[in-house]
Amino acid sequence: MIPPAIQITNLCFNYSDQQNLFTGLNLTVEAGDRFGLFGPNGAGKTSLMSLMTGLLPFHEGSIHLLGNSVERNDKNAKKLFGFVPQDFSFYEELTPKENLEFFGAWSGLGKREIEQRSNELFNILALEPVKNKAVKKFSGGMKRKVNLAIGVIHNPRLLFLDEPTVGVDIETRQEIIAYLKRLNESGTTLIYTSHQLSEAEELCNKIALISNGKIIAFDTLNNLLQEHGKQDLEDLFVHLTGKAYE
Numbered sequence: 001m002i003p004p005a006i007q008i009t010n011l012c013f014n015y016s017d018q019q020n021l022f023t024g025l026n027l028t029v030e031a032g033d034r035f036g037l038f039g040p041n042g043a044g045k046t047s048l049m050s051l052m053t054g055l056l057p058f059h060e061g062s063i064h065l066l067g068n069s070v071e072r073n074d075k076n077a078k079k080l081f082g083f084v085p086q087d088f089s090f091y092e093e094l095t096p097k098e099n100l101e102f103f104g105a106w107s108g109l110g111k112r113e114i115e116q117r118s119n120e121l122f123n124i125l126a127l128e129p130v131k132n133k134a135v136k137k138f139s140g141g142m143k144r145k146v147n148l149a150i151g152v153i154h155n156p157r158l159l160f161l162d163e164p165t166v167g168v169d170i171e172t173r174q175e176i177i178a179y180l181k182r183l184n185e186s187g188t189t190l191i192y193t194s195h196q197l198s199e200a201e202e203l204c205n206k207i208a209l210i211s212n213g214k215i216i217a218f219d220t221l222n223n224l225l226q227e228h229g230k231q232d233l234e235d236l237f238v239h240l241t242g243k244a245y246e
């Protein structure tokens with residue numbers, strides 16, 4: 001049996017200076033899903049991503065990625081997934097090629113593999129003509145694509161994406177979304193959060209809404225829309241959280 005991509009059981013967490021953010025949160029995402037996590041500002045989306053990727057330690061409960069327990073700084077668990085954070089994670093002074101060499105090696109890939117995979121990604125993401133130019137000179141859209149390439153250099157089976165298209169033009173957005181769909185078709189589970197709800201409708205097959213540290217809705221988008229008699233994700237969001245999505 002294939003283990004779930006994500007299994008969170010009874011998760012409890014708070015920042016040291018704050019009240020509990022999560023008190024017994026449960027969530028299961030099946031392998032192969034394109035899962036979207038949404039919620040009002042401050043609901044805990046980024047914190048949950050950081051807990052799932054081992055960047056934050058949790059107090060109680062368990063998190064399993066593809067059947068492997070997540071412990072802070074566990075290198076083996078880290079190889080299972082890729083993370084495309086909202087803040088750029090590359091070295092500005094380096095070129096895309098140099099960045100991928102660095103992060104590819106960090107993920108445990110050999111020289112040959114890195115070269116092959118980099119060339120593939122430069123072609124798919126139209127970065128070939130700029131692969132030897134310092135990233136600091138790039139537009140926002142090109143930087144997003146380099147950020148994405150770093151997250152997928154090691155062909156992860158599970159990919160976390162925090163606002164992967166923020167600040168990019170429509171054409172680049174479409175290019176990125178098309179690539180994410182292709183990745184999913186080839187077997188990569190996507191865990192995504194964004195403030196672009198129309199993009200989410202296009203990309204995600206499963207949706208969870210989080211509010212005040214609790215999952216308040218979880219299903220396919222169609223089922224949720226039908227159940228609550230709403231037209232789109234934005235309507236549903238306002239209906240369930242009482243807040244506009246900003």
Ligand SMILES: Nc1ncnc2c1ncn2[C@@H]1O[C@H](COP(=O)(O)OP(=O)(O)OP(=O)(O)O)[C@@H](O)[C@H]1O
Pocket residue numbers: 015016018021039040041042043044045046047048
């Ligand atoms: N490093 C931190 N230290 C203390 N509190 C934090 C820290 N990071 C986030 N918080 C708090 O935890 C709560 C959840 O924040 P988080 O950033 O996870 O929410 P979010 O849903 O991602 O919000 P947004 O949509 O605004 O990005 C908020 O109350 C926030 O102020």
